[in-house]
Amino acid sequence: MRLTKITMKNFAPFADGEMEFPAVEGAEGLAEVHLFTGENGTGKTRVLAALMGALGNLIPLQDRVRQDSGAEIEVFASEWGGLWRFRDGAEDPKTPSMPIQMDIFDNVFAMGGSGIALLEEAQSGTAQDLKIARAHECLTLSGAVGGSGIIQRLMKLRMGVALERDAAPNAQEAGRLTACLQKLEQAICEITGHGFALQVQQGRELKLIAQWDGQRLFFSELPDGLRSLLNWLAGWVVLQSEHFEHSADPLSCAVTLILDEPENHLHPAWQRRVLPALQKLFPKAQMFVVTHSPFVVSSLNAGWIHKFTRDAKGVVKIEAPKKASRGDSYMTAVQEILDLTEWFDPETEQEIADFETSLDKAYANNGSSVDEMRLKADKLSKRSQEVTNLVMGLVAQFDRTAESGKAKPKMEPKRNIKL
Structure with a gap:
């Protein structure tokens, strides 16, 4: 059995809608992985809790949803027209959890885990x-x-x-x-x-x-x-x-695996090896994994990435699943999937932004603003070789443009410049 879709209504912070879990093709001998990414507070673990409710443990979902919330959740499975429905803080008795519906627990086995807890002596x-x-002992994110x-x-x-x-x-x-x-x-x-x-x-x-x-x-x-x-x-x-x-x-x-932030306590070298090892260890599994790690994201070669984004009003939408591609670097994961555009510490980022503002003024006015730009560039160049390469490259481009008398060139975002 595999889960195919979840629909949500009045399930904060999500907009009403659905989330599909396509099968992975061309990956024989590897588990099917669905990776959830998004900033804190976008509800990734709430979706895991909903899936856990369908699979036999309601407690995590009930802890996250008030009975008067009006939340309605449906989880669909591939076999026998499987459906689990949750309303008003409880599962619909007409569609109980899937292990009970199946009446043969062997066909619906699921386990949960979290990278936070440590094995105790x-x-x-x-x-x-x-x-x-x-079932509820196997499906937990709280510890052992x-x-x-x-x-x-x-x-x-x-x-x-x-x-x-x-x-x-x-x-x-x-x-x-x-x-x-x-x-x-x-x-x-x-x-x-x-x-x-x-x-x-x-x-x-x-x-x-x-x-x-x-x-x-x-x-x-x-x-x-x-x-x-x-x-x-x-x-x-x-x-x-x-x-x-x-x-x-x-x-x-066949088994369903729920995993929350496996990167906790792990060095990046270990983070990038976790998913590939799991996919081989449990080849018939369907896995749902929440992560904030670009190393975990970039390590997924066969699976789907589900991106959670919040709009200005705080409503979360889940983008259509993106097929994981082979060979993506962790920097691609940082920029395109985790939406992190900053490369440096916050103080350096602010000084770079100030420098870029003065650079724009220098292009617009070849007067005192040029001296201001050069002072900021000189200050930044004392930070690190990476920052020096970035800033002096932009200054050199300005000098070439000024000497030729040409108009200001179309600027590429600084994050696309190779350091």
């Missing part, structure tokens, strides 16, 4: 007592995926791997749990650029530890970026392996 000796996580017990669930997975290897030590193919663990470890390795493995430390009490970058570390000793990744990514792997317990390849089963 915990006792791992109660892994055998863990219960299968319920699957309710409490990610460490315990990882321990259970690791012990299951040991049992598989004991049962078939000479098997040519890895068992289902072994394959899940290997894929998780490989994904972490691809994102961080360092070897990663989960190991069990023996002692009075068995304890799960991580081997990362050649060191054996407790989870509390890991970098925050890695603890953030493990909190939702490892959680997804163990939850999917539990849910699809009869599948030989659980991570290749």
Whole structure:
């Protein structure tokens, strides 16, 4: 099952309308990704909350919508004419959440995650007592995926791997749990650029530890970026392996993934590797991701980008989805998708603006304004080599124009000038 569209009415801050989720063509073996971008306050996470409501967890949406708001939301799915409707702060009993409609939860499995929370150290000796996580425990943006017990669930997975290897030590193919663990470890390795493995430390009490970058570390000793990744990514792997317990390849089963700001705690080098690794790890997934990172945006080669924009009255409109293209730089993402035109710190930006104003005056009046322009250019040139290249290039262009007696040339926006 895949979600195809959401319609919204009286759902602040959005204008009434709809948002479509086209399929991705020509990307076999990669998850379908829908990337939500826009400045703070444009409602990106509110849309995630609406999708989560359709998939079995109403709490995030109810926390964001007053009962008297008159909000009406519909979420459509591709199979069986699937429809979920939300009105007056509650779901329409005629169209309950999709797991209930399907009556076969295997066909509608969804998980959520956020880059904000960190994996917490915990006792791992109660892994055998863990219960299968319920829908609302799998779909959360507030912390540990699957309710409490990610460490315990990882321990259970690791012990299951040991049992598989004991049962078939000479098997040519890895068992289902072994394959899940290997894929998780490989994904972490691809994102961080360092070897990663989960190991069990023996002692009075068995304890799960991580081997990362050649060191054996407790989870509390890991970098925050890695603890953030493990909190939702490892959680997804163990939850999917539990849910699809009869599948030989659980991570290749269809699933819906909701992810809020995966770039939190991550260095840009890691940010640019997250989506490509996820798309390979969960090849049959449909993913909805909110991000403010140009590195995450530019890393998407196969998927759709949904841009949220606010008008002067504060009403948010969602542009038609733009197909992600291969080879876009993060600077393209900064300028064209995230609408950030500034390259420098605010103080430098203001001085550049003042210089450009004086440059316009110098073109209009070859008098004292020329001296003013040169003073501002000289002051700016003391800031950095980048600023010097930018400003002195414009001054040189002015000098050539003045010498030739030609009219002022048509100026390109300064942000298009290569530094």
